[in-house]
Amino acid sequence: MLPKMKDFDFSQKTVILRLDINSPLDPKTFKIIDNWRIEKAIPTINDLKEKKSRQIIIAHQGRPGEWDFTDLREHAHEIEKIIKERVNFVDDICGEKAINEIKKMEKGDIILLDNVRKIKEEMEKKTPEEHAKSDLVKKLSPLADAFVNDAFAASHRPHCSLVGFIPVLPSFAGLLMEEELEMIEKMLNFAERPRVFVFGGNKLDKIELIKSLIDRKVADKVIVGGALGNAFSKDESLRKIAEGKIVYPVDTIDGKDIGEETVKIFEEEIGKAKSIFLGGPMGVFEEKEYRKGTERIFKAIVNSGVFSLAGGGHTTAAIRMLRLEDKFSYVSTGGGAMERLLMGKDLPVVDALIKFKR
Structure with missing residues (x-):
């Protein structure tokens, strides 16, 4: 404990x-x-x-x-x-x-x-x-x-x-x-199904995380946008990680935001979810002309009314830019720490606190 x-x-x-x-x-x-x-x-x-x-x-x-x-x-x-x-x-x-x-x-x-x-x-x-x-x-x-x-x-x-x-x-x-650990544990172990995990941004190392979430049956569906989504659109072998469980972009705006068709597909999947995790923007949200996809998807998540957990540096920056931080069930301060927990790995600090508990 x-x-x-x-x-x-x-x-x-x-x-x-x-x-x-x-x-x-x-x-x-x-x-x-x-x-x-x-x-x-x-x-x-x-x-x-x-x-x-x-x-x-x-x-x-x-x-x-x-x-x-x-x-x-x-x-x-x-x-x-x-x-x-x-x-x-x-x-x-x-x-x-x-x-x-x-x-x-x-x-x-x-x-x-x-x-x-x-x-x-x-x-x-x-x-x-x-x-x-x-x-x-x-x-x-x-x-x-x-x-x-x-x-x-x-x-x-x-x-x-x-x-x-x-x-x-x-x-x-x-x-x-204490609060952070409780919220992430809720998402991993107790959140209602179907659980939809939405990933974006430009870190391709999230592919390992996506595979882990599907293999461990934590995620029921994974939506990928941003540069990460573009990688899935172009590479058929990536989509084979989990046939039918990964939803990726079908169109983009200059490769810097998801297109209108994709937004509609993503919104439809979000509408079916009972719990949602958000980790990454849908495009280069810092530039106004490429912000729409991120805004539409983030708003679809908060308007769904289901349990929503978000985290990661770029995710938080986008959430705060859109003034949505109070609309999510919880916004985590963690990036790497949260990712480790999502992978099913331990945290050195938590391990030490438990090991040396007096």
């Missing part, structure tokens, strides 16, 4: 809270242009705040060497704006400055440490026991009473700050983590 926040008394305790607030930035100003992941982390922050916990927040932004690999000062401001309380950004992670600031904390205080990926050991793939010997864990864990992991979108990565504290501190899934 997954250890949850309700299993522990966090009242006035010092808590290391790992979040995934990795956000899209403006390439010119480096300001956050969509704070959705930050918003999704707020219930856990507020829950701990109400209990007067001292919160030491650890998070990342971008990857080393990429343009959006920045500090987390802007993220601290965003959290402050939402919770209307001071968030102390510390431009250090586990050095003397960070440790001194943590030691000065009073009950109810919140600290956001700098981008944890600035530490070389963070992104190394190791076991929780190996990561527990890292500088990060050895320096910060003695200062805390518990660890909460609410970084669902990063939970498929066996990184230091995600799994390293779990062997050494009482550790729990955050409220978002």
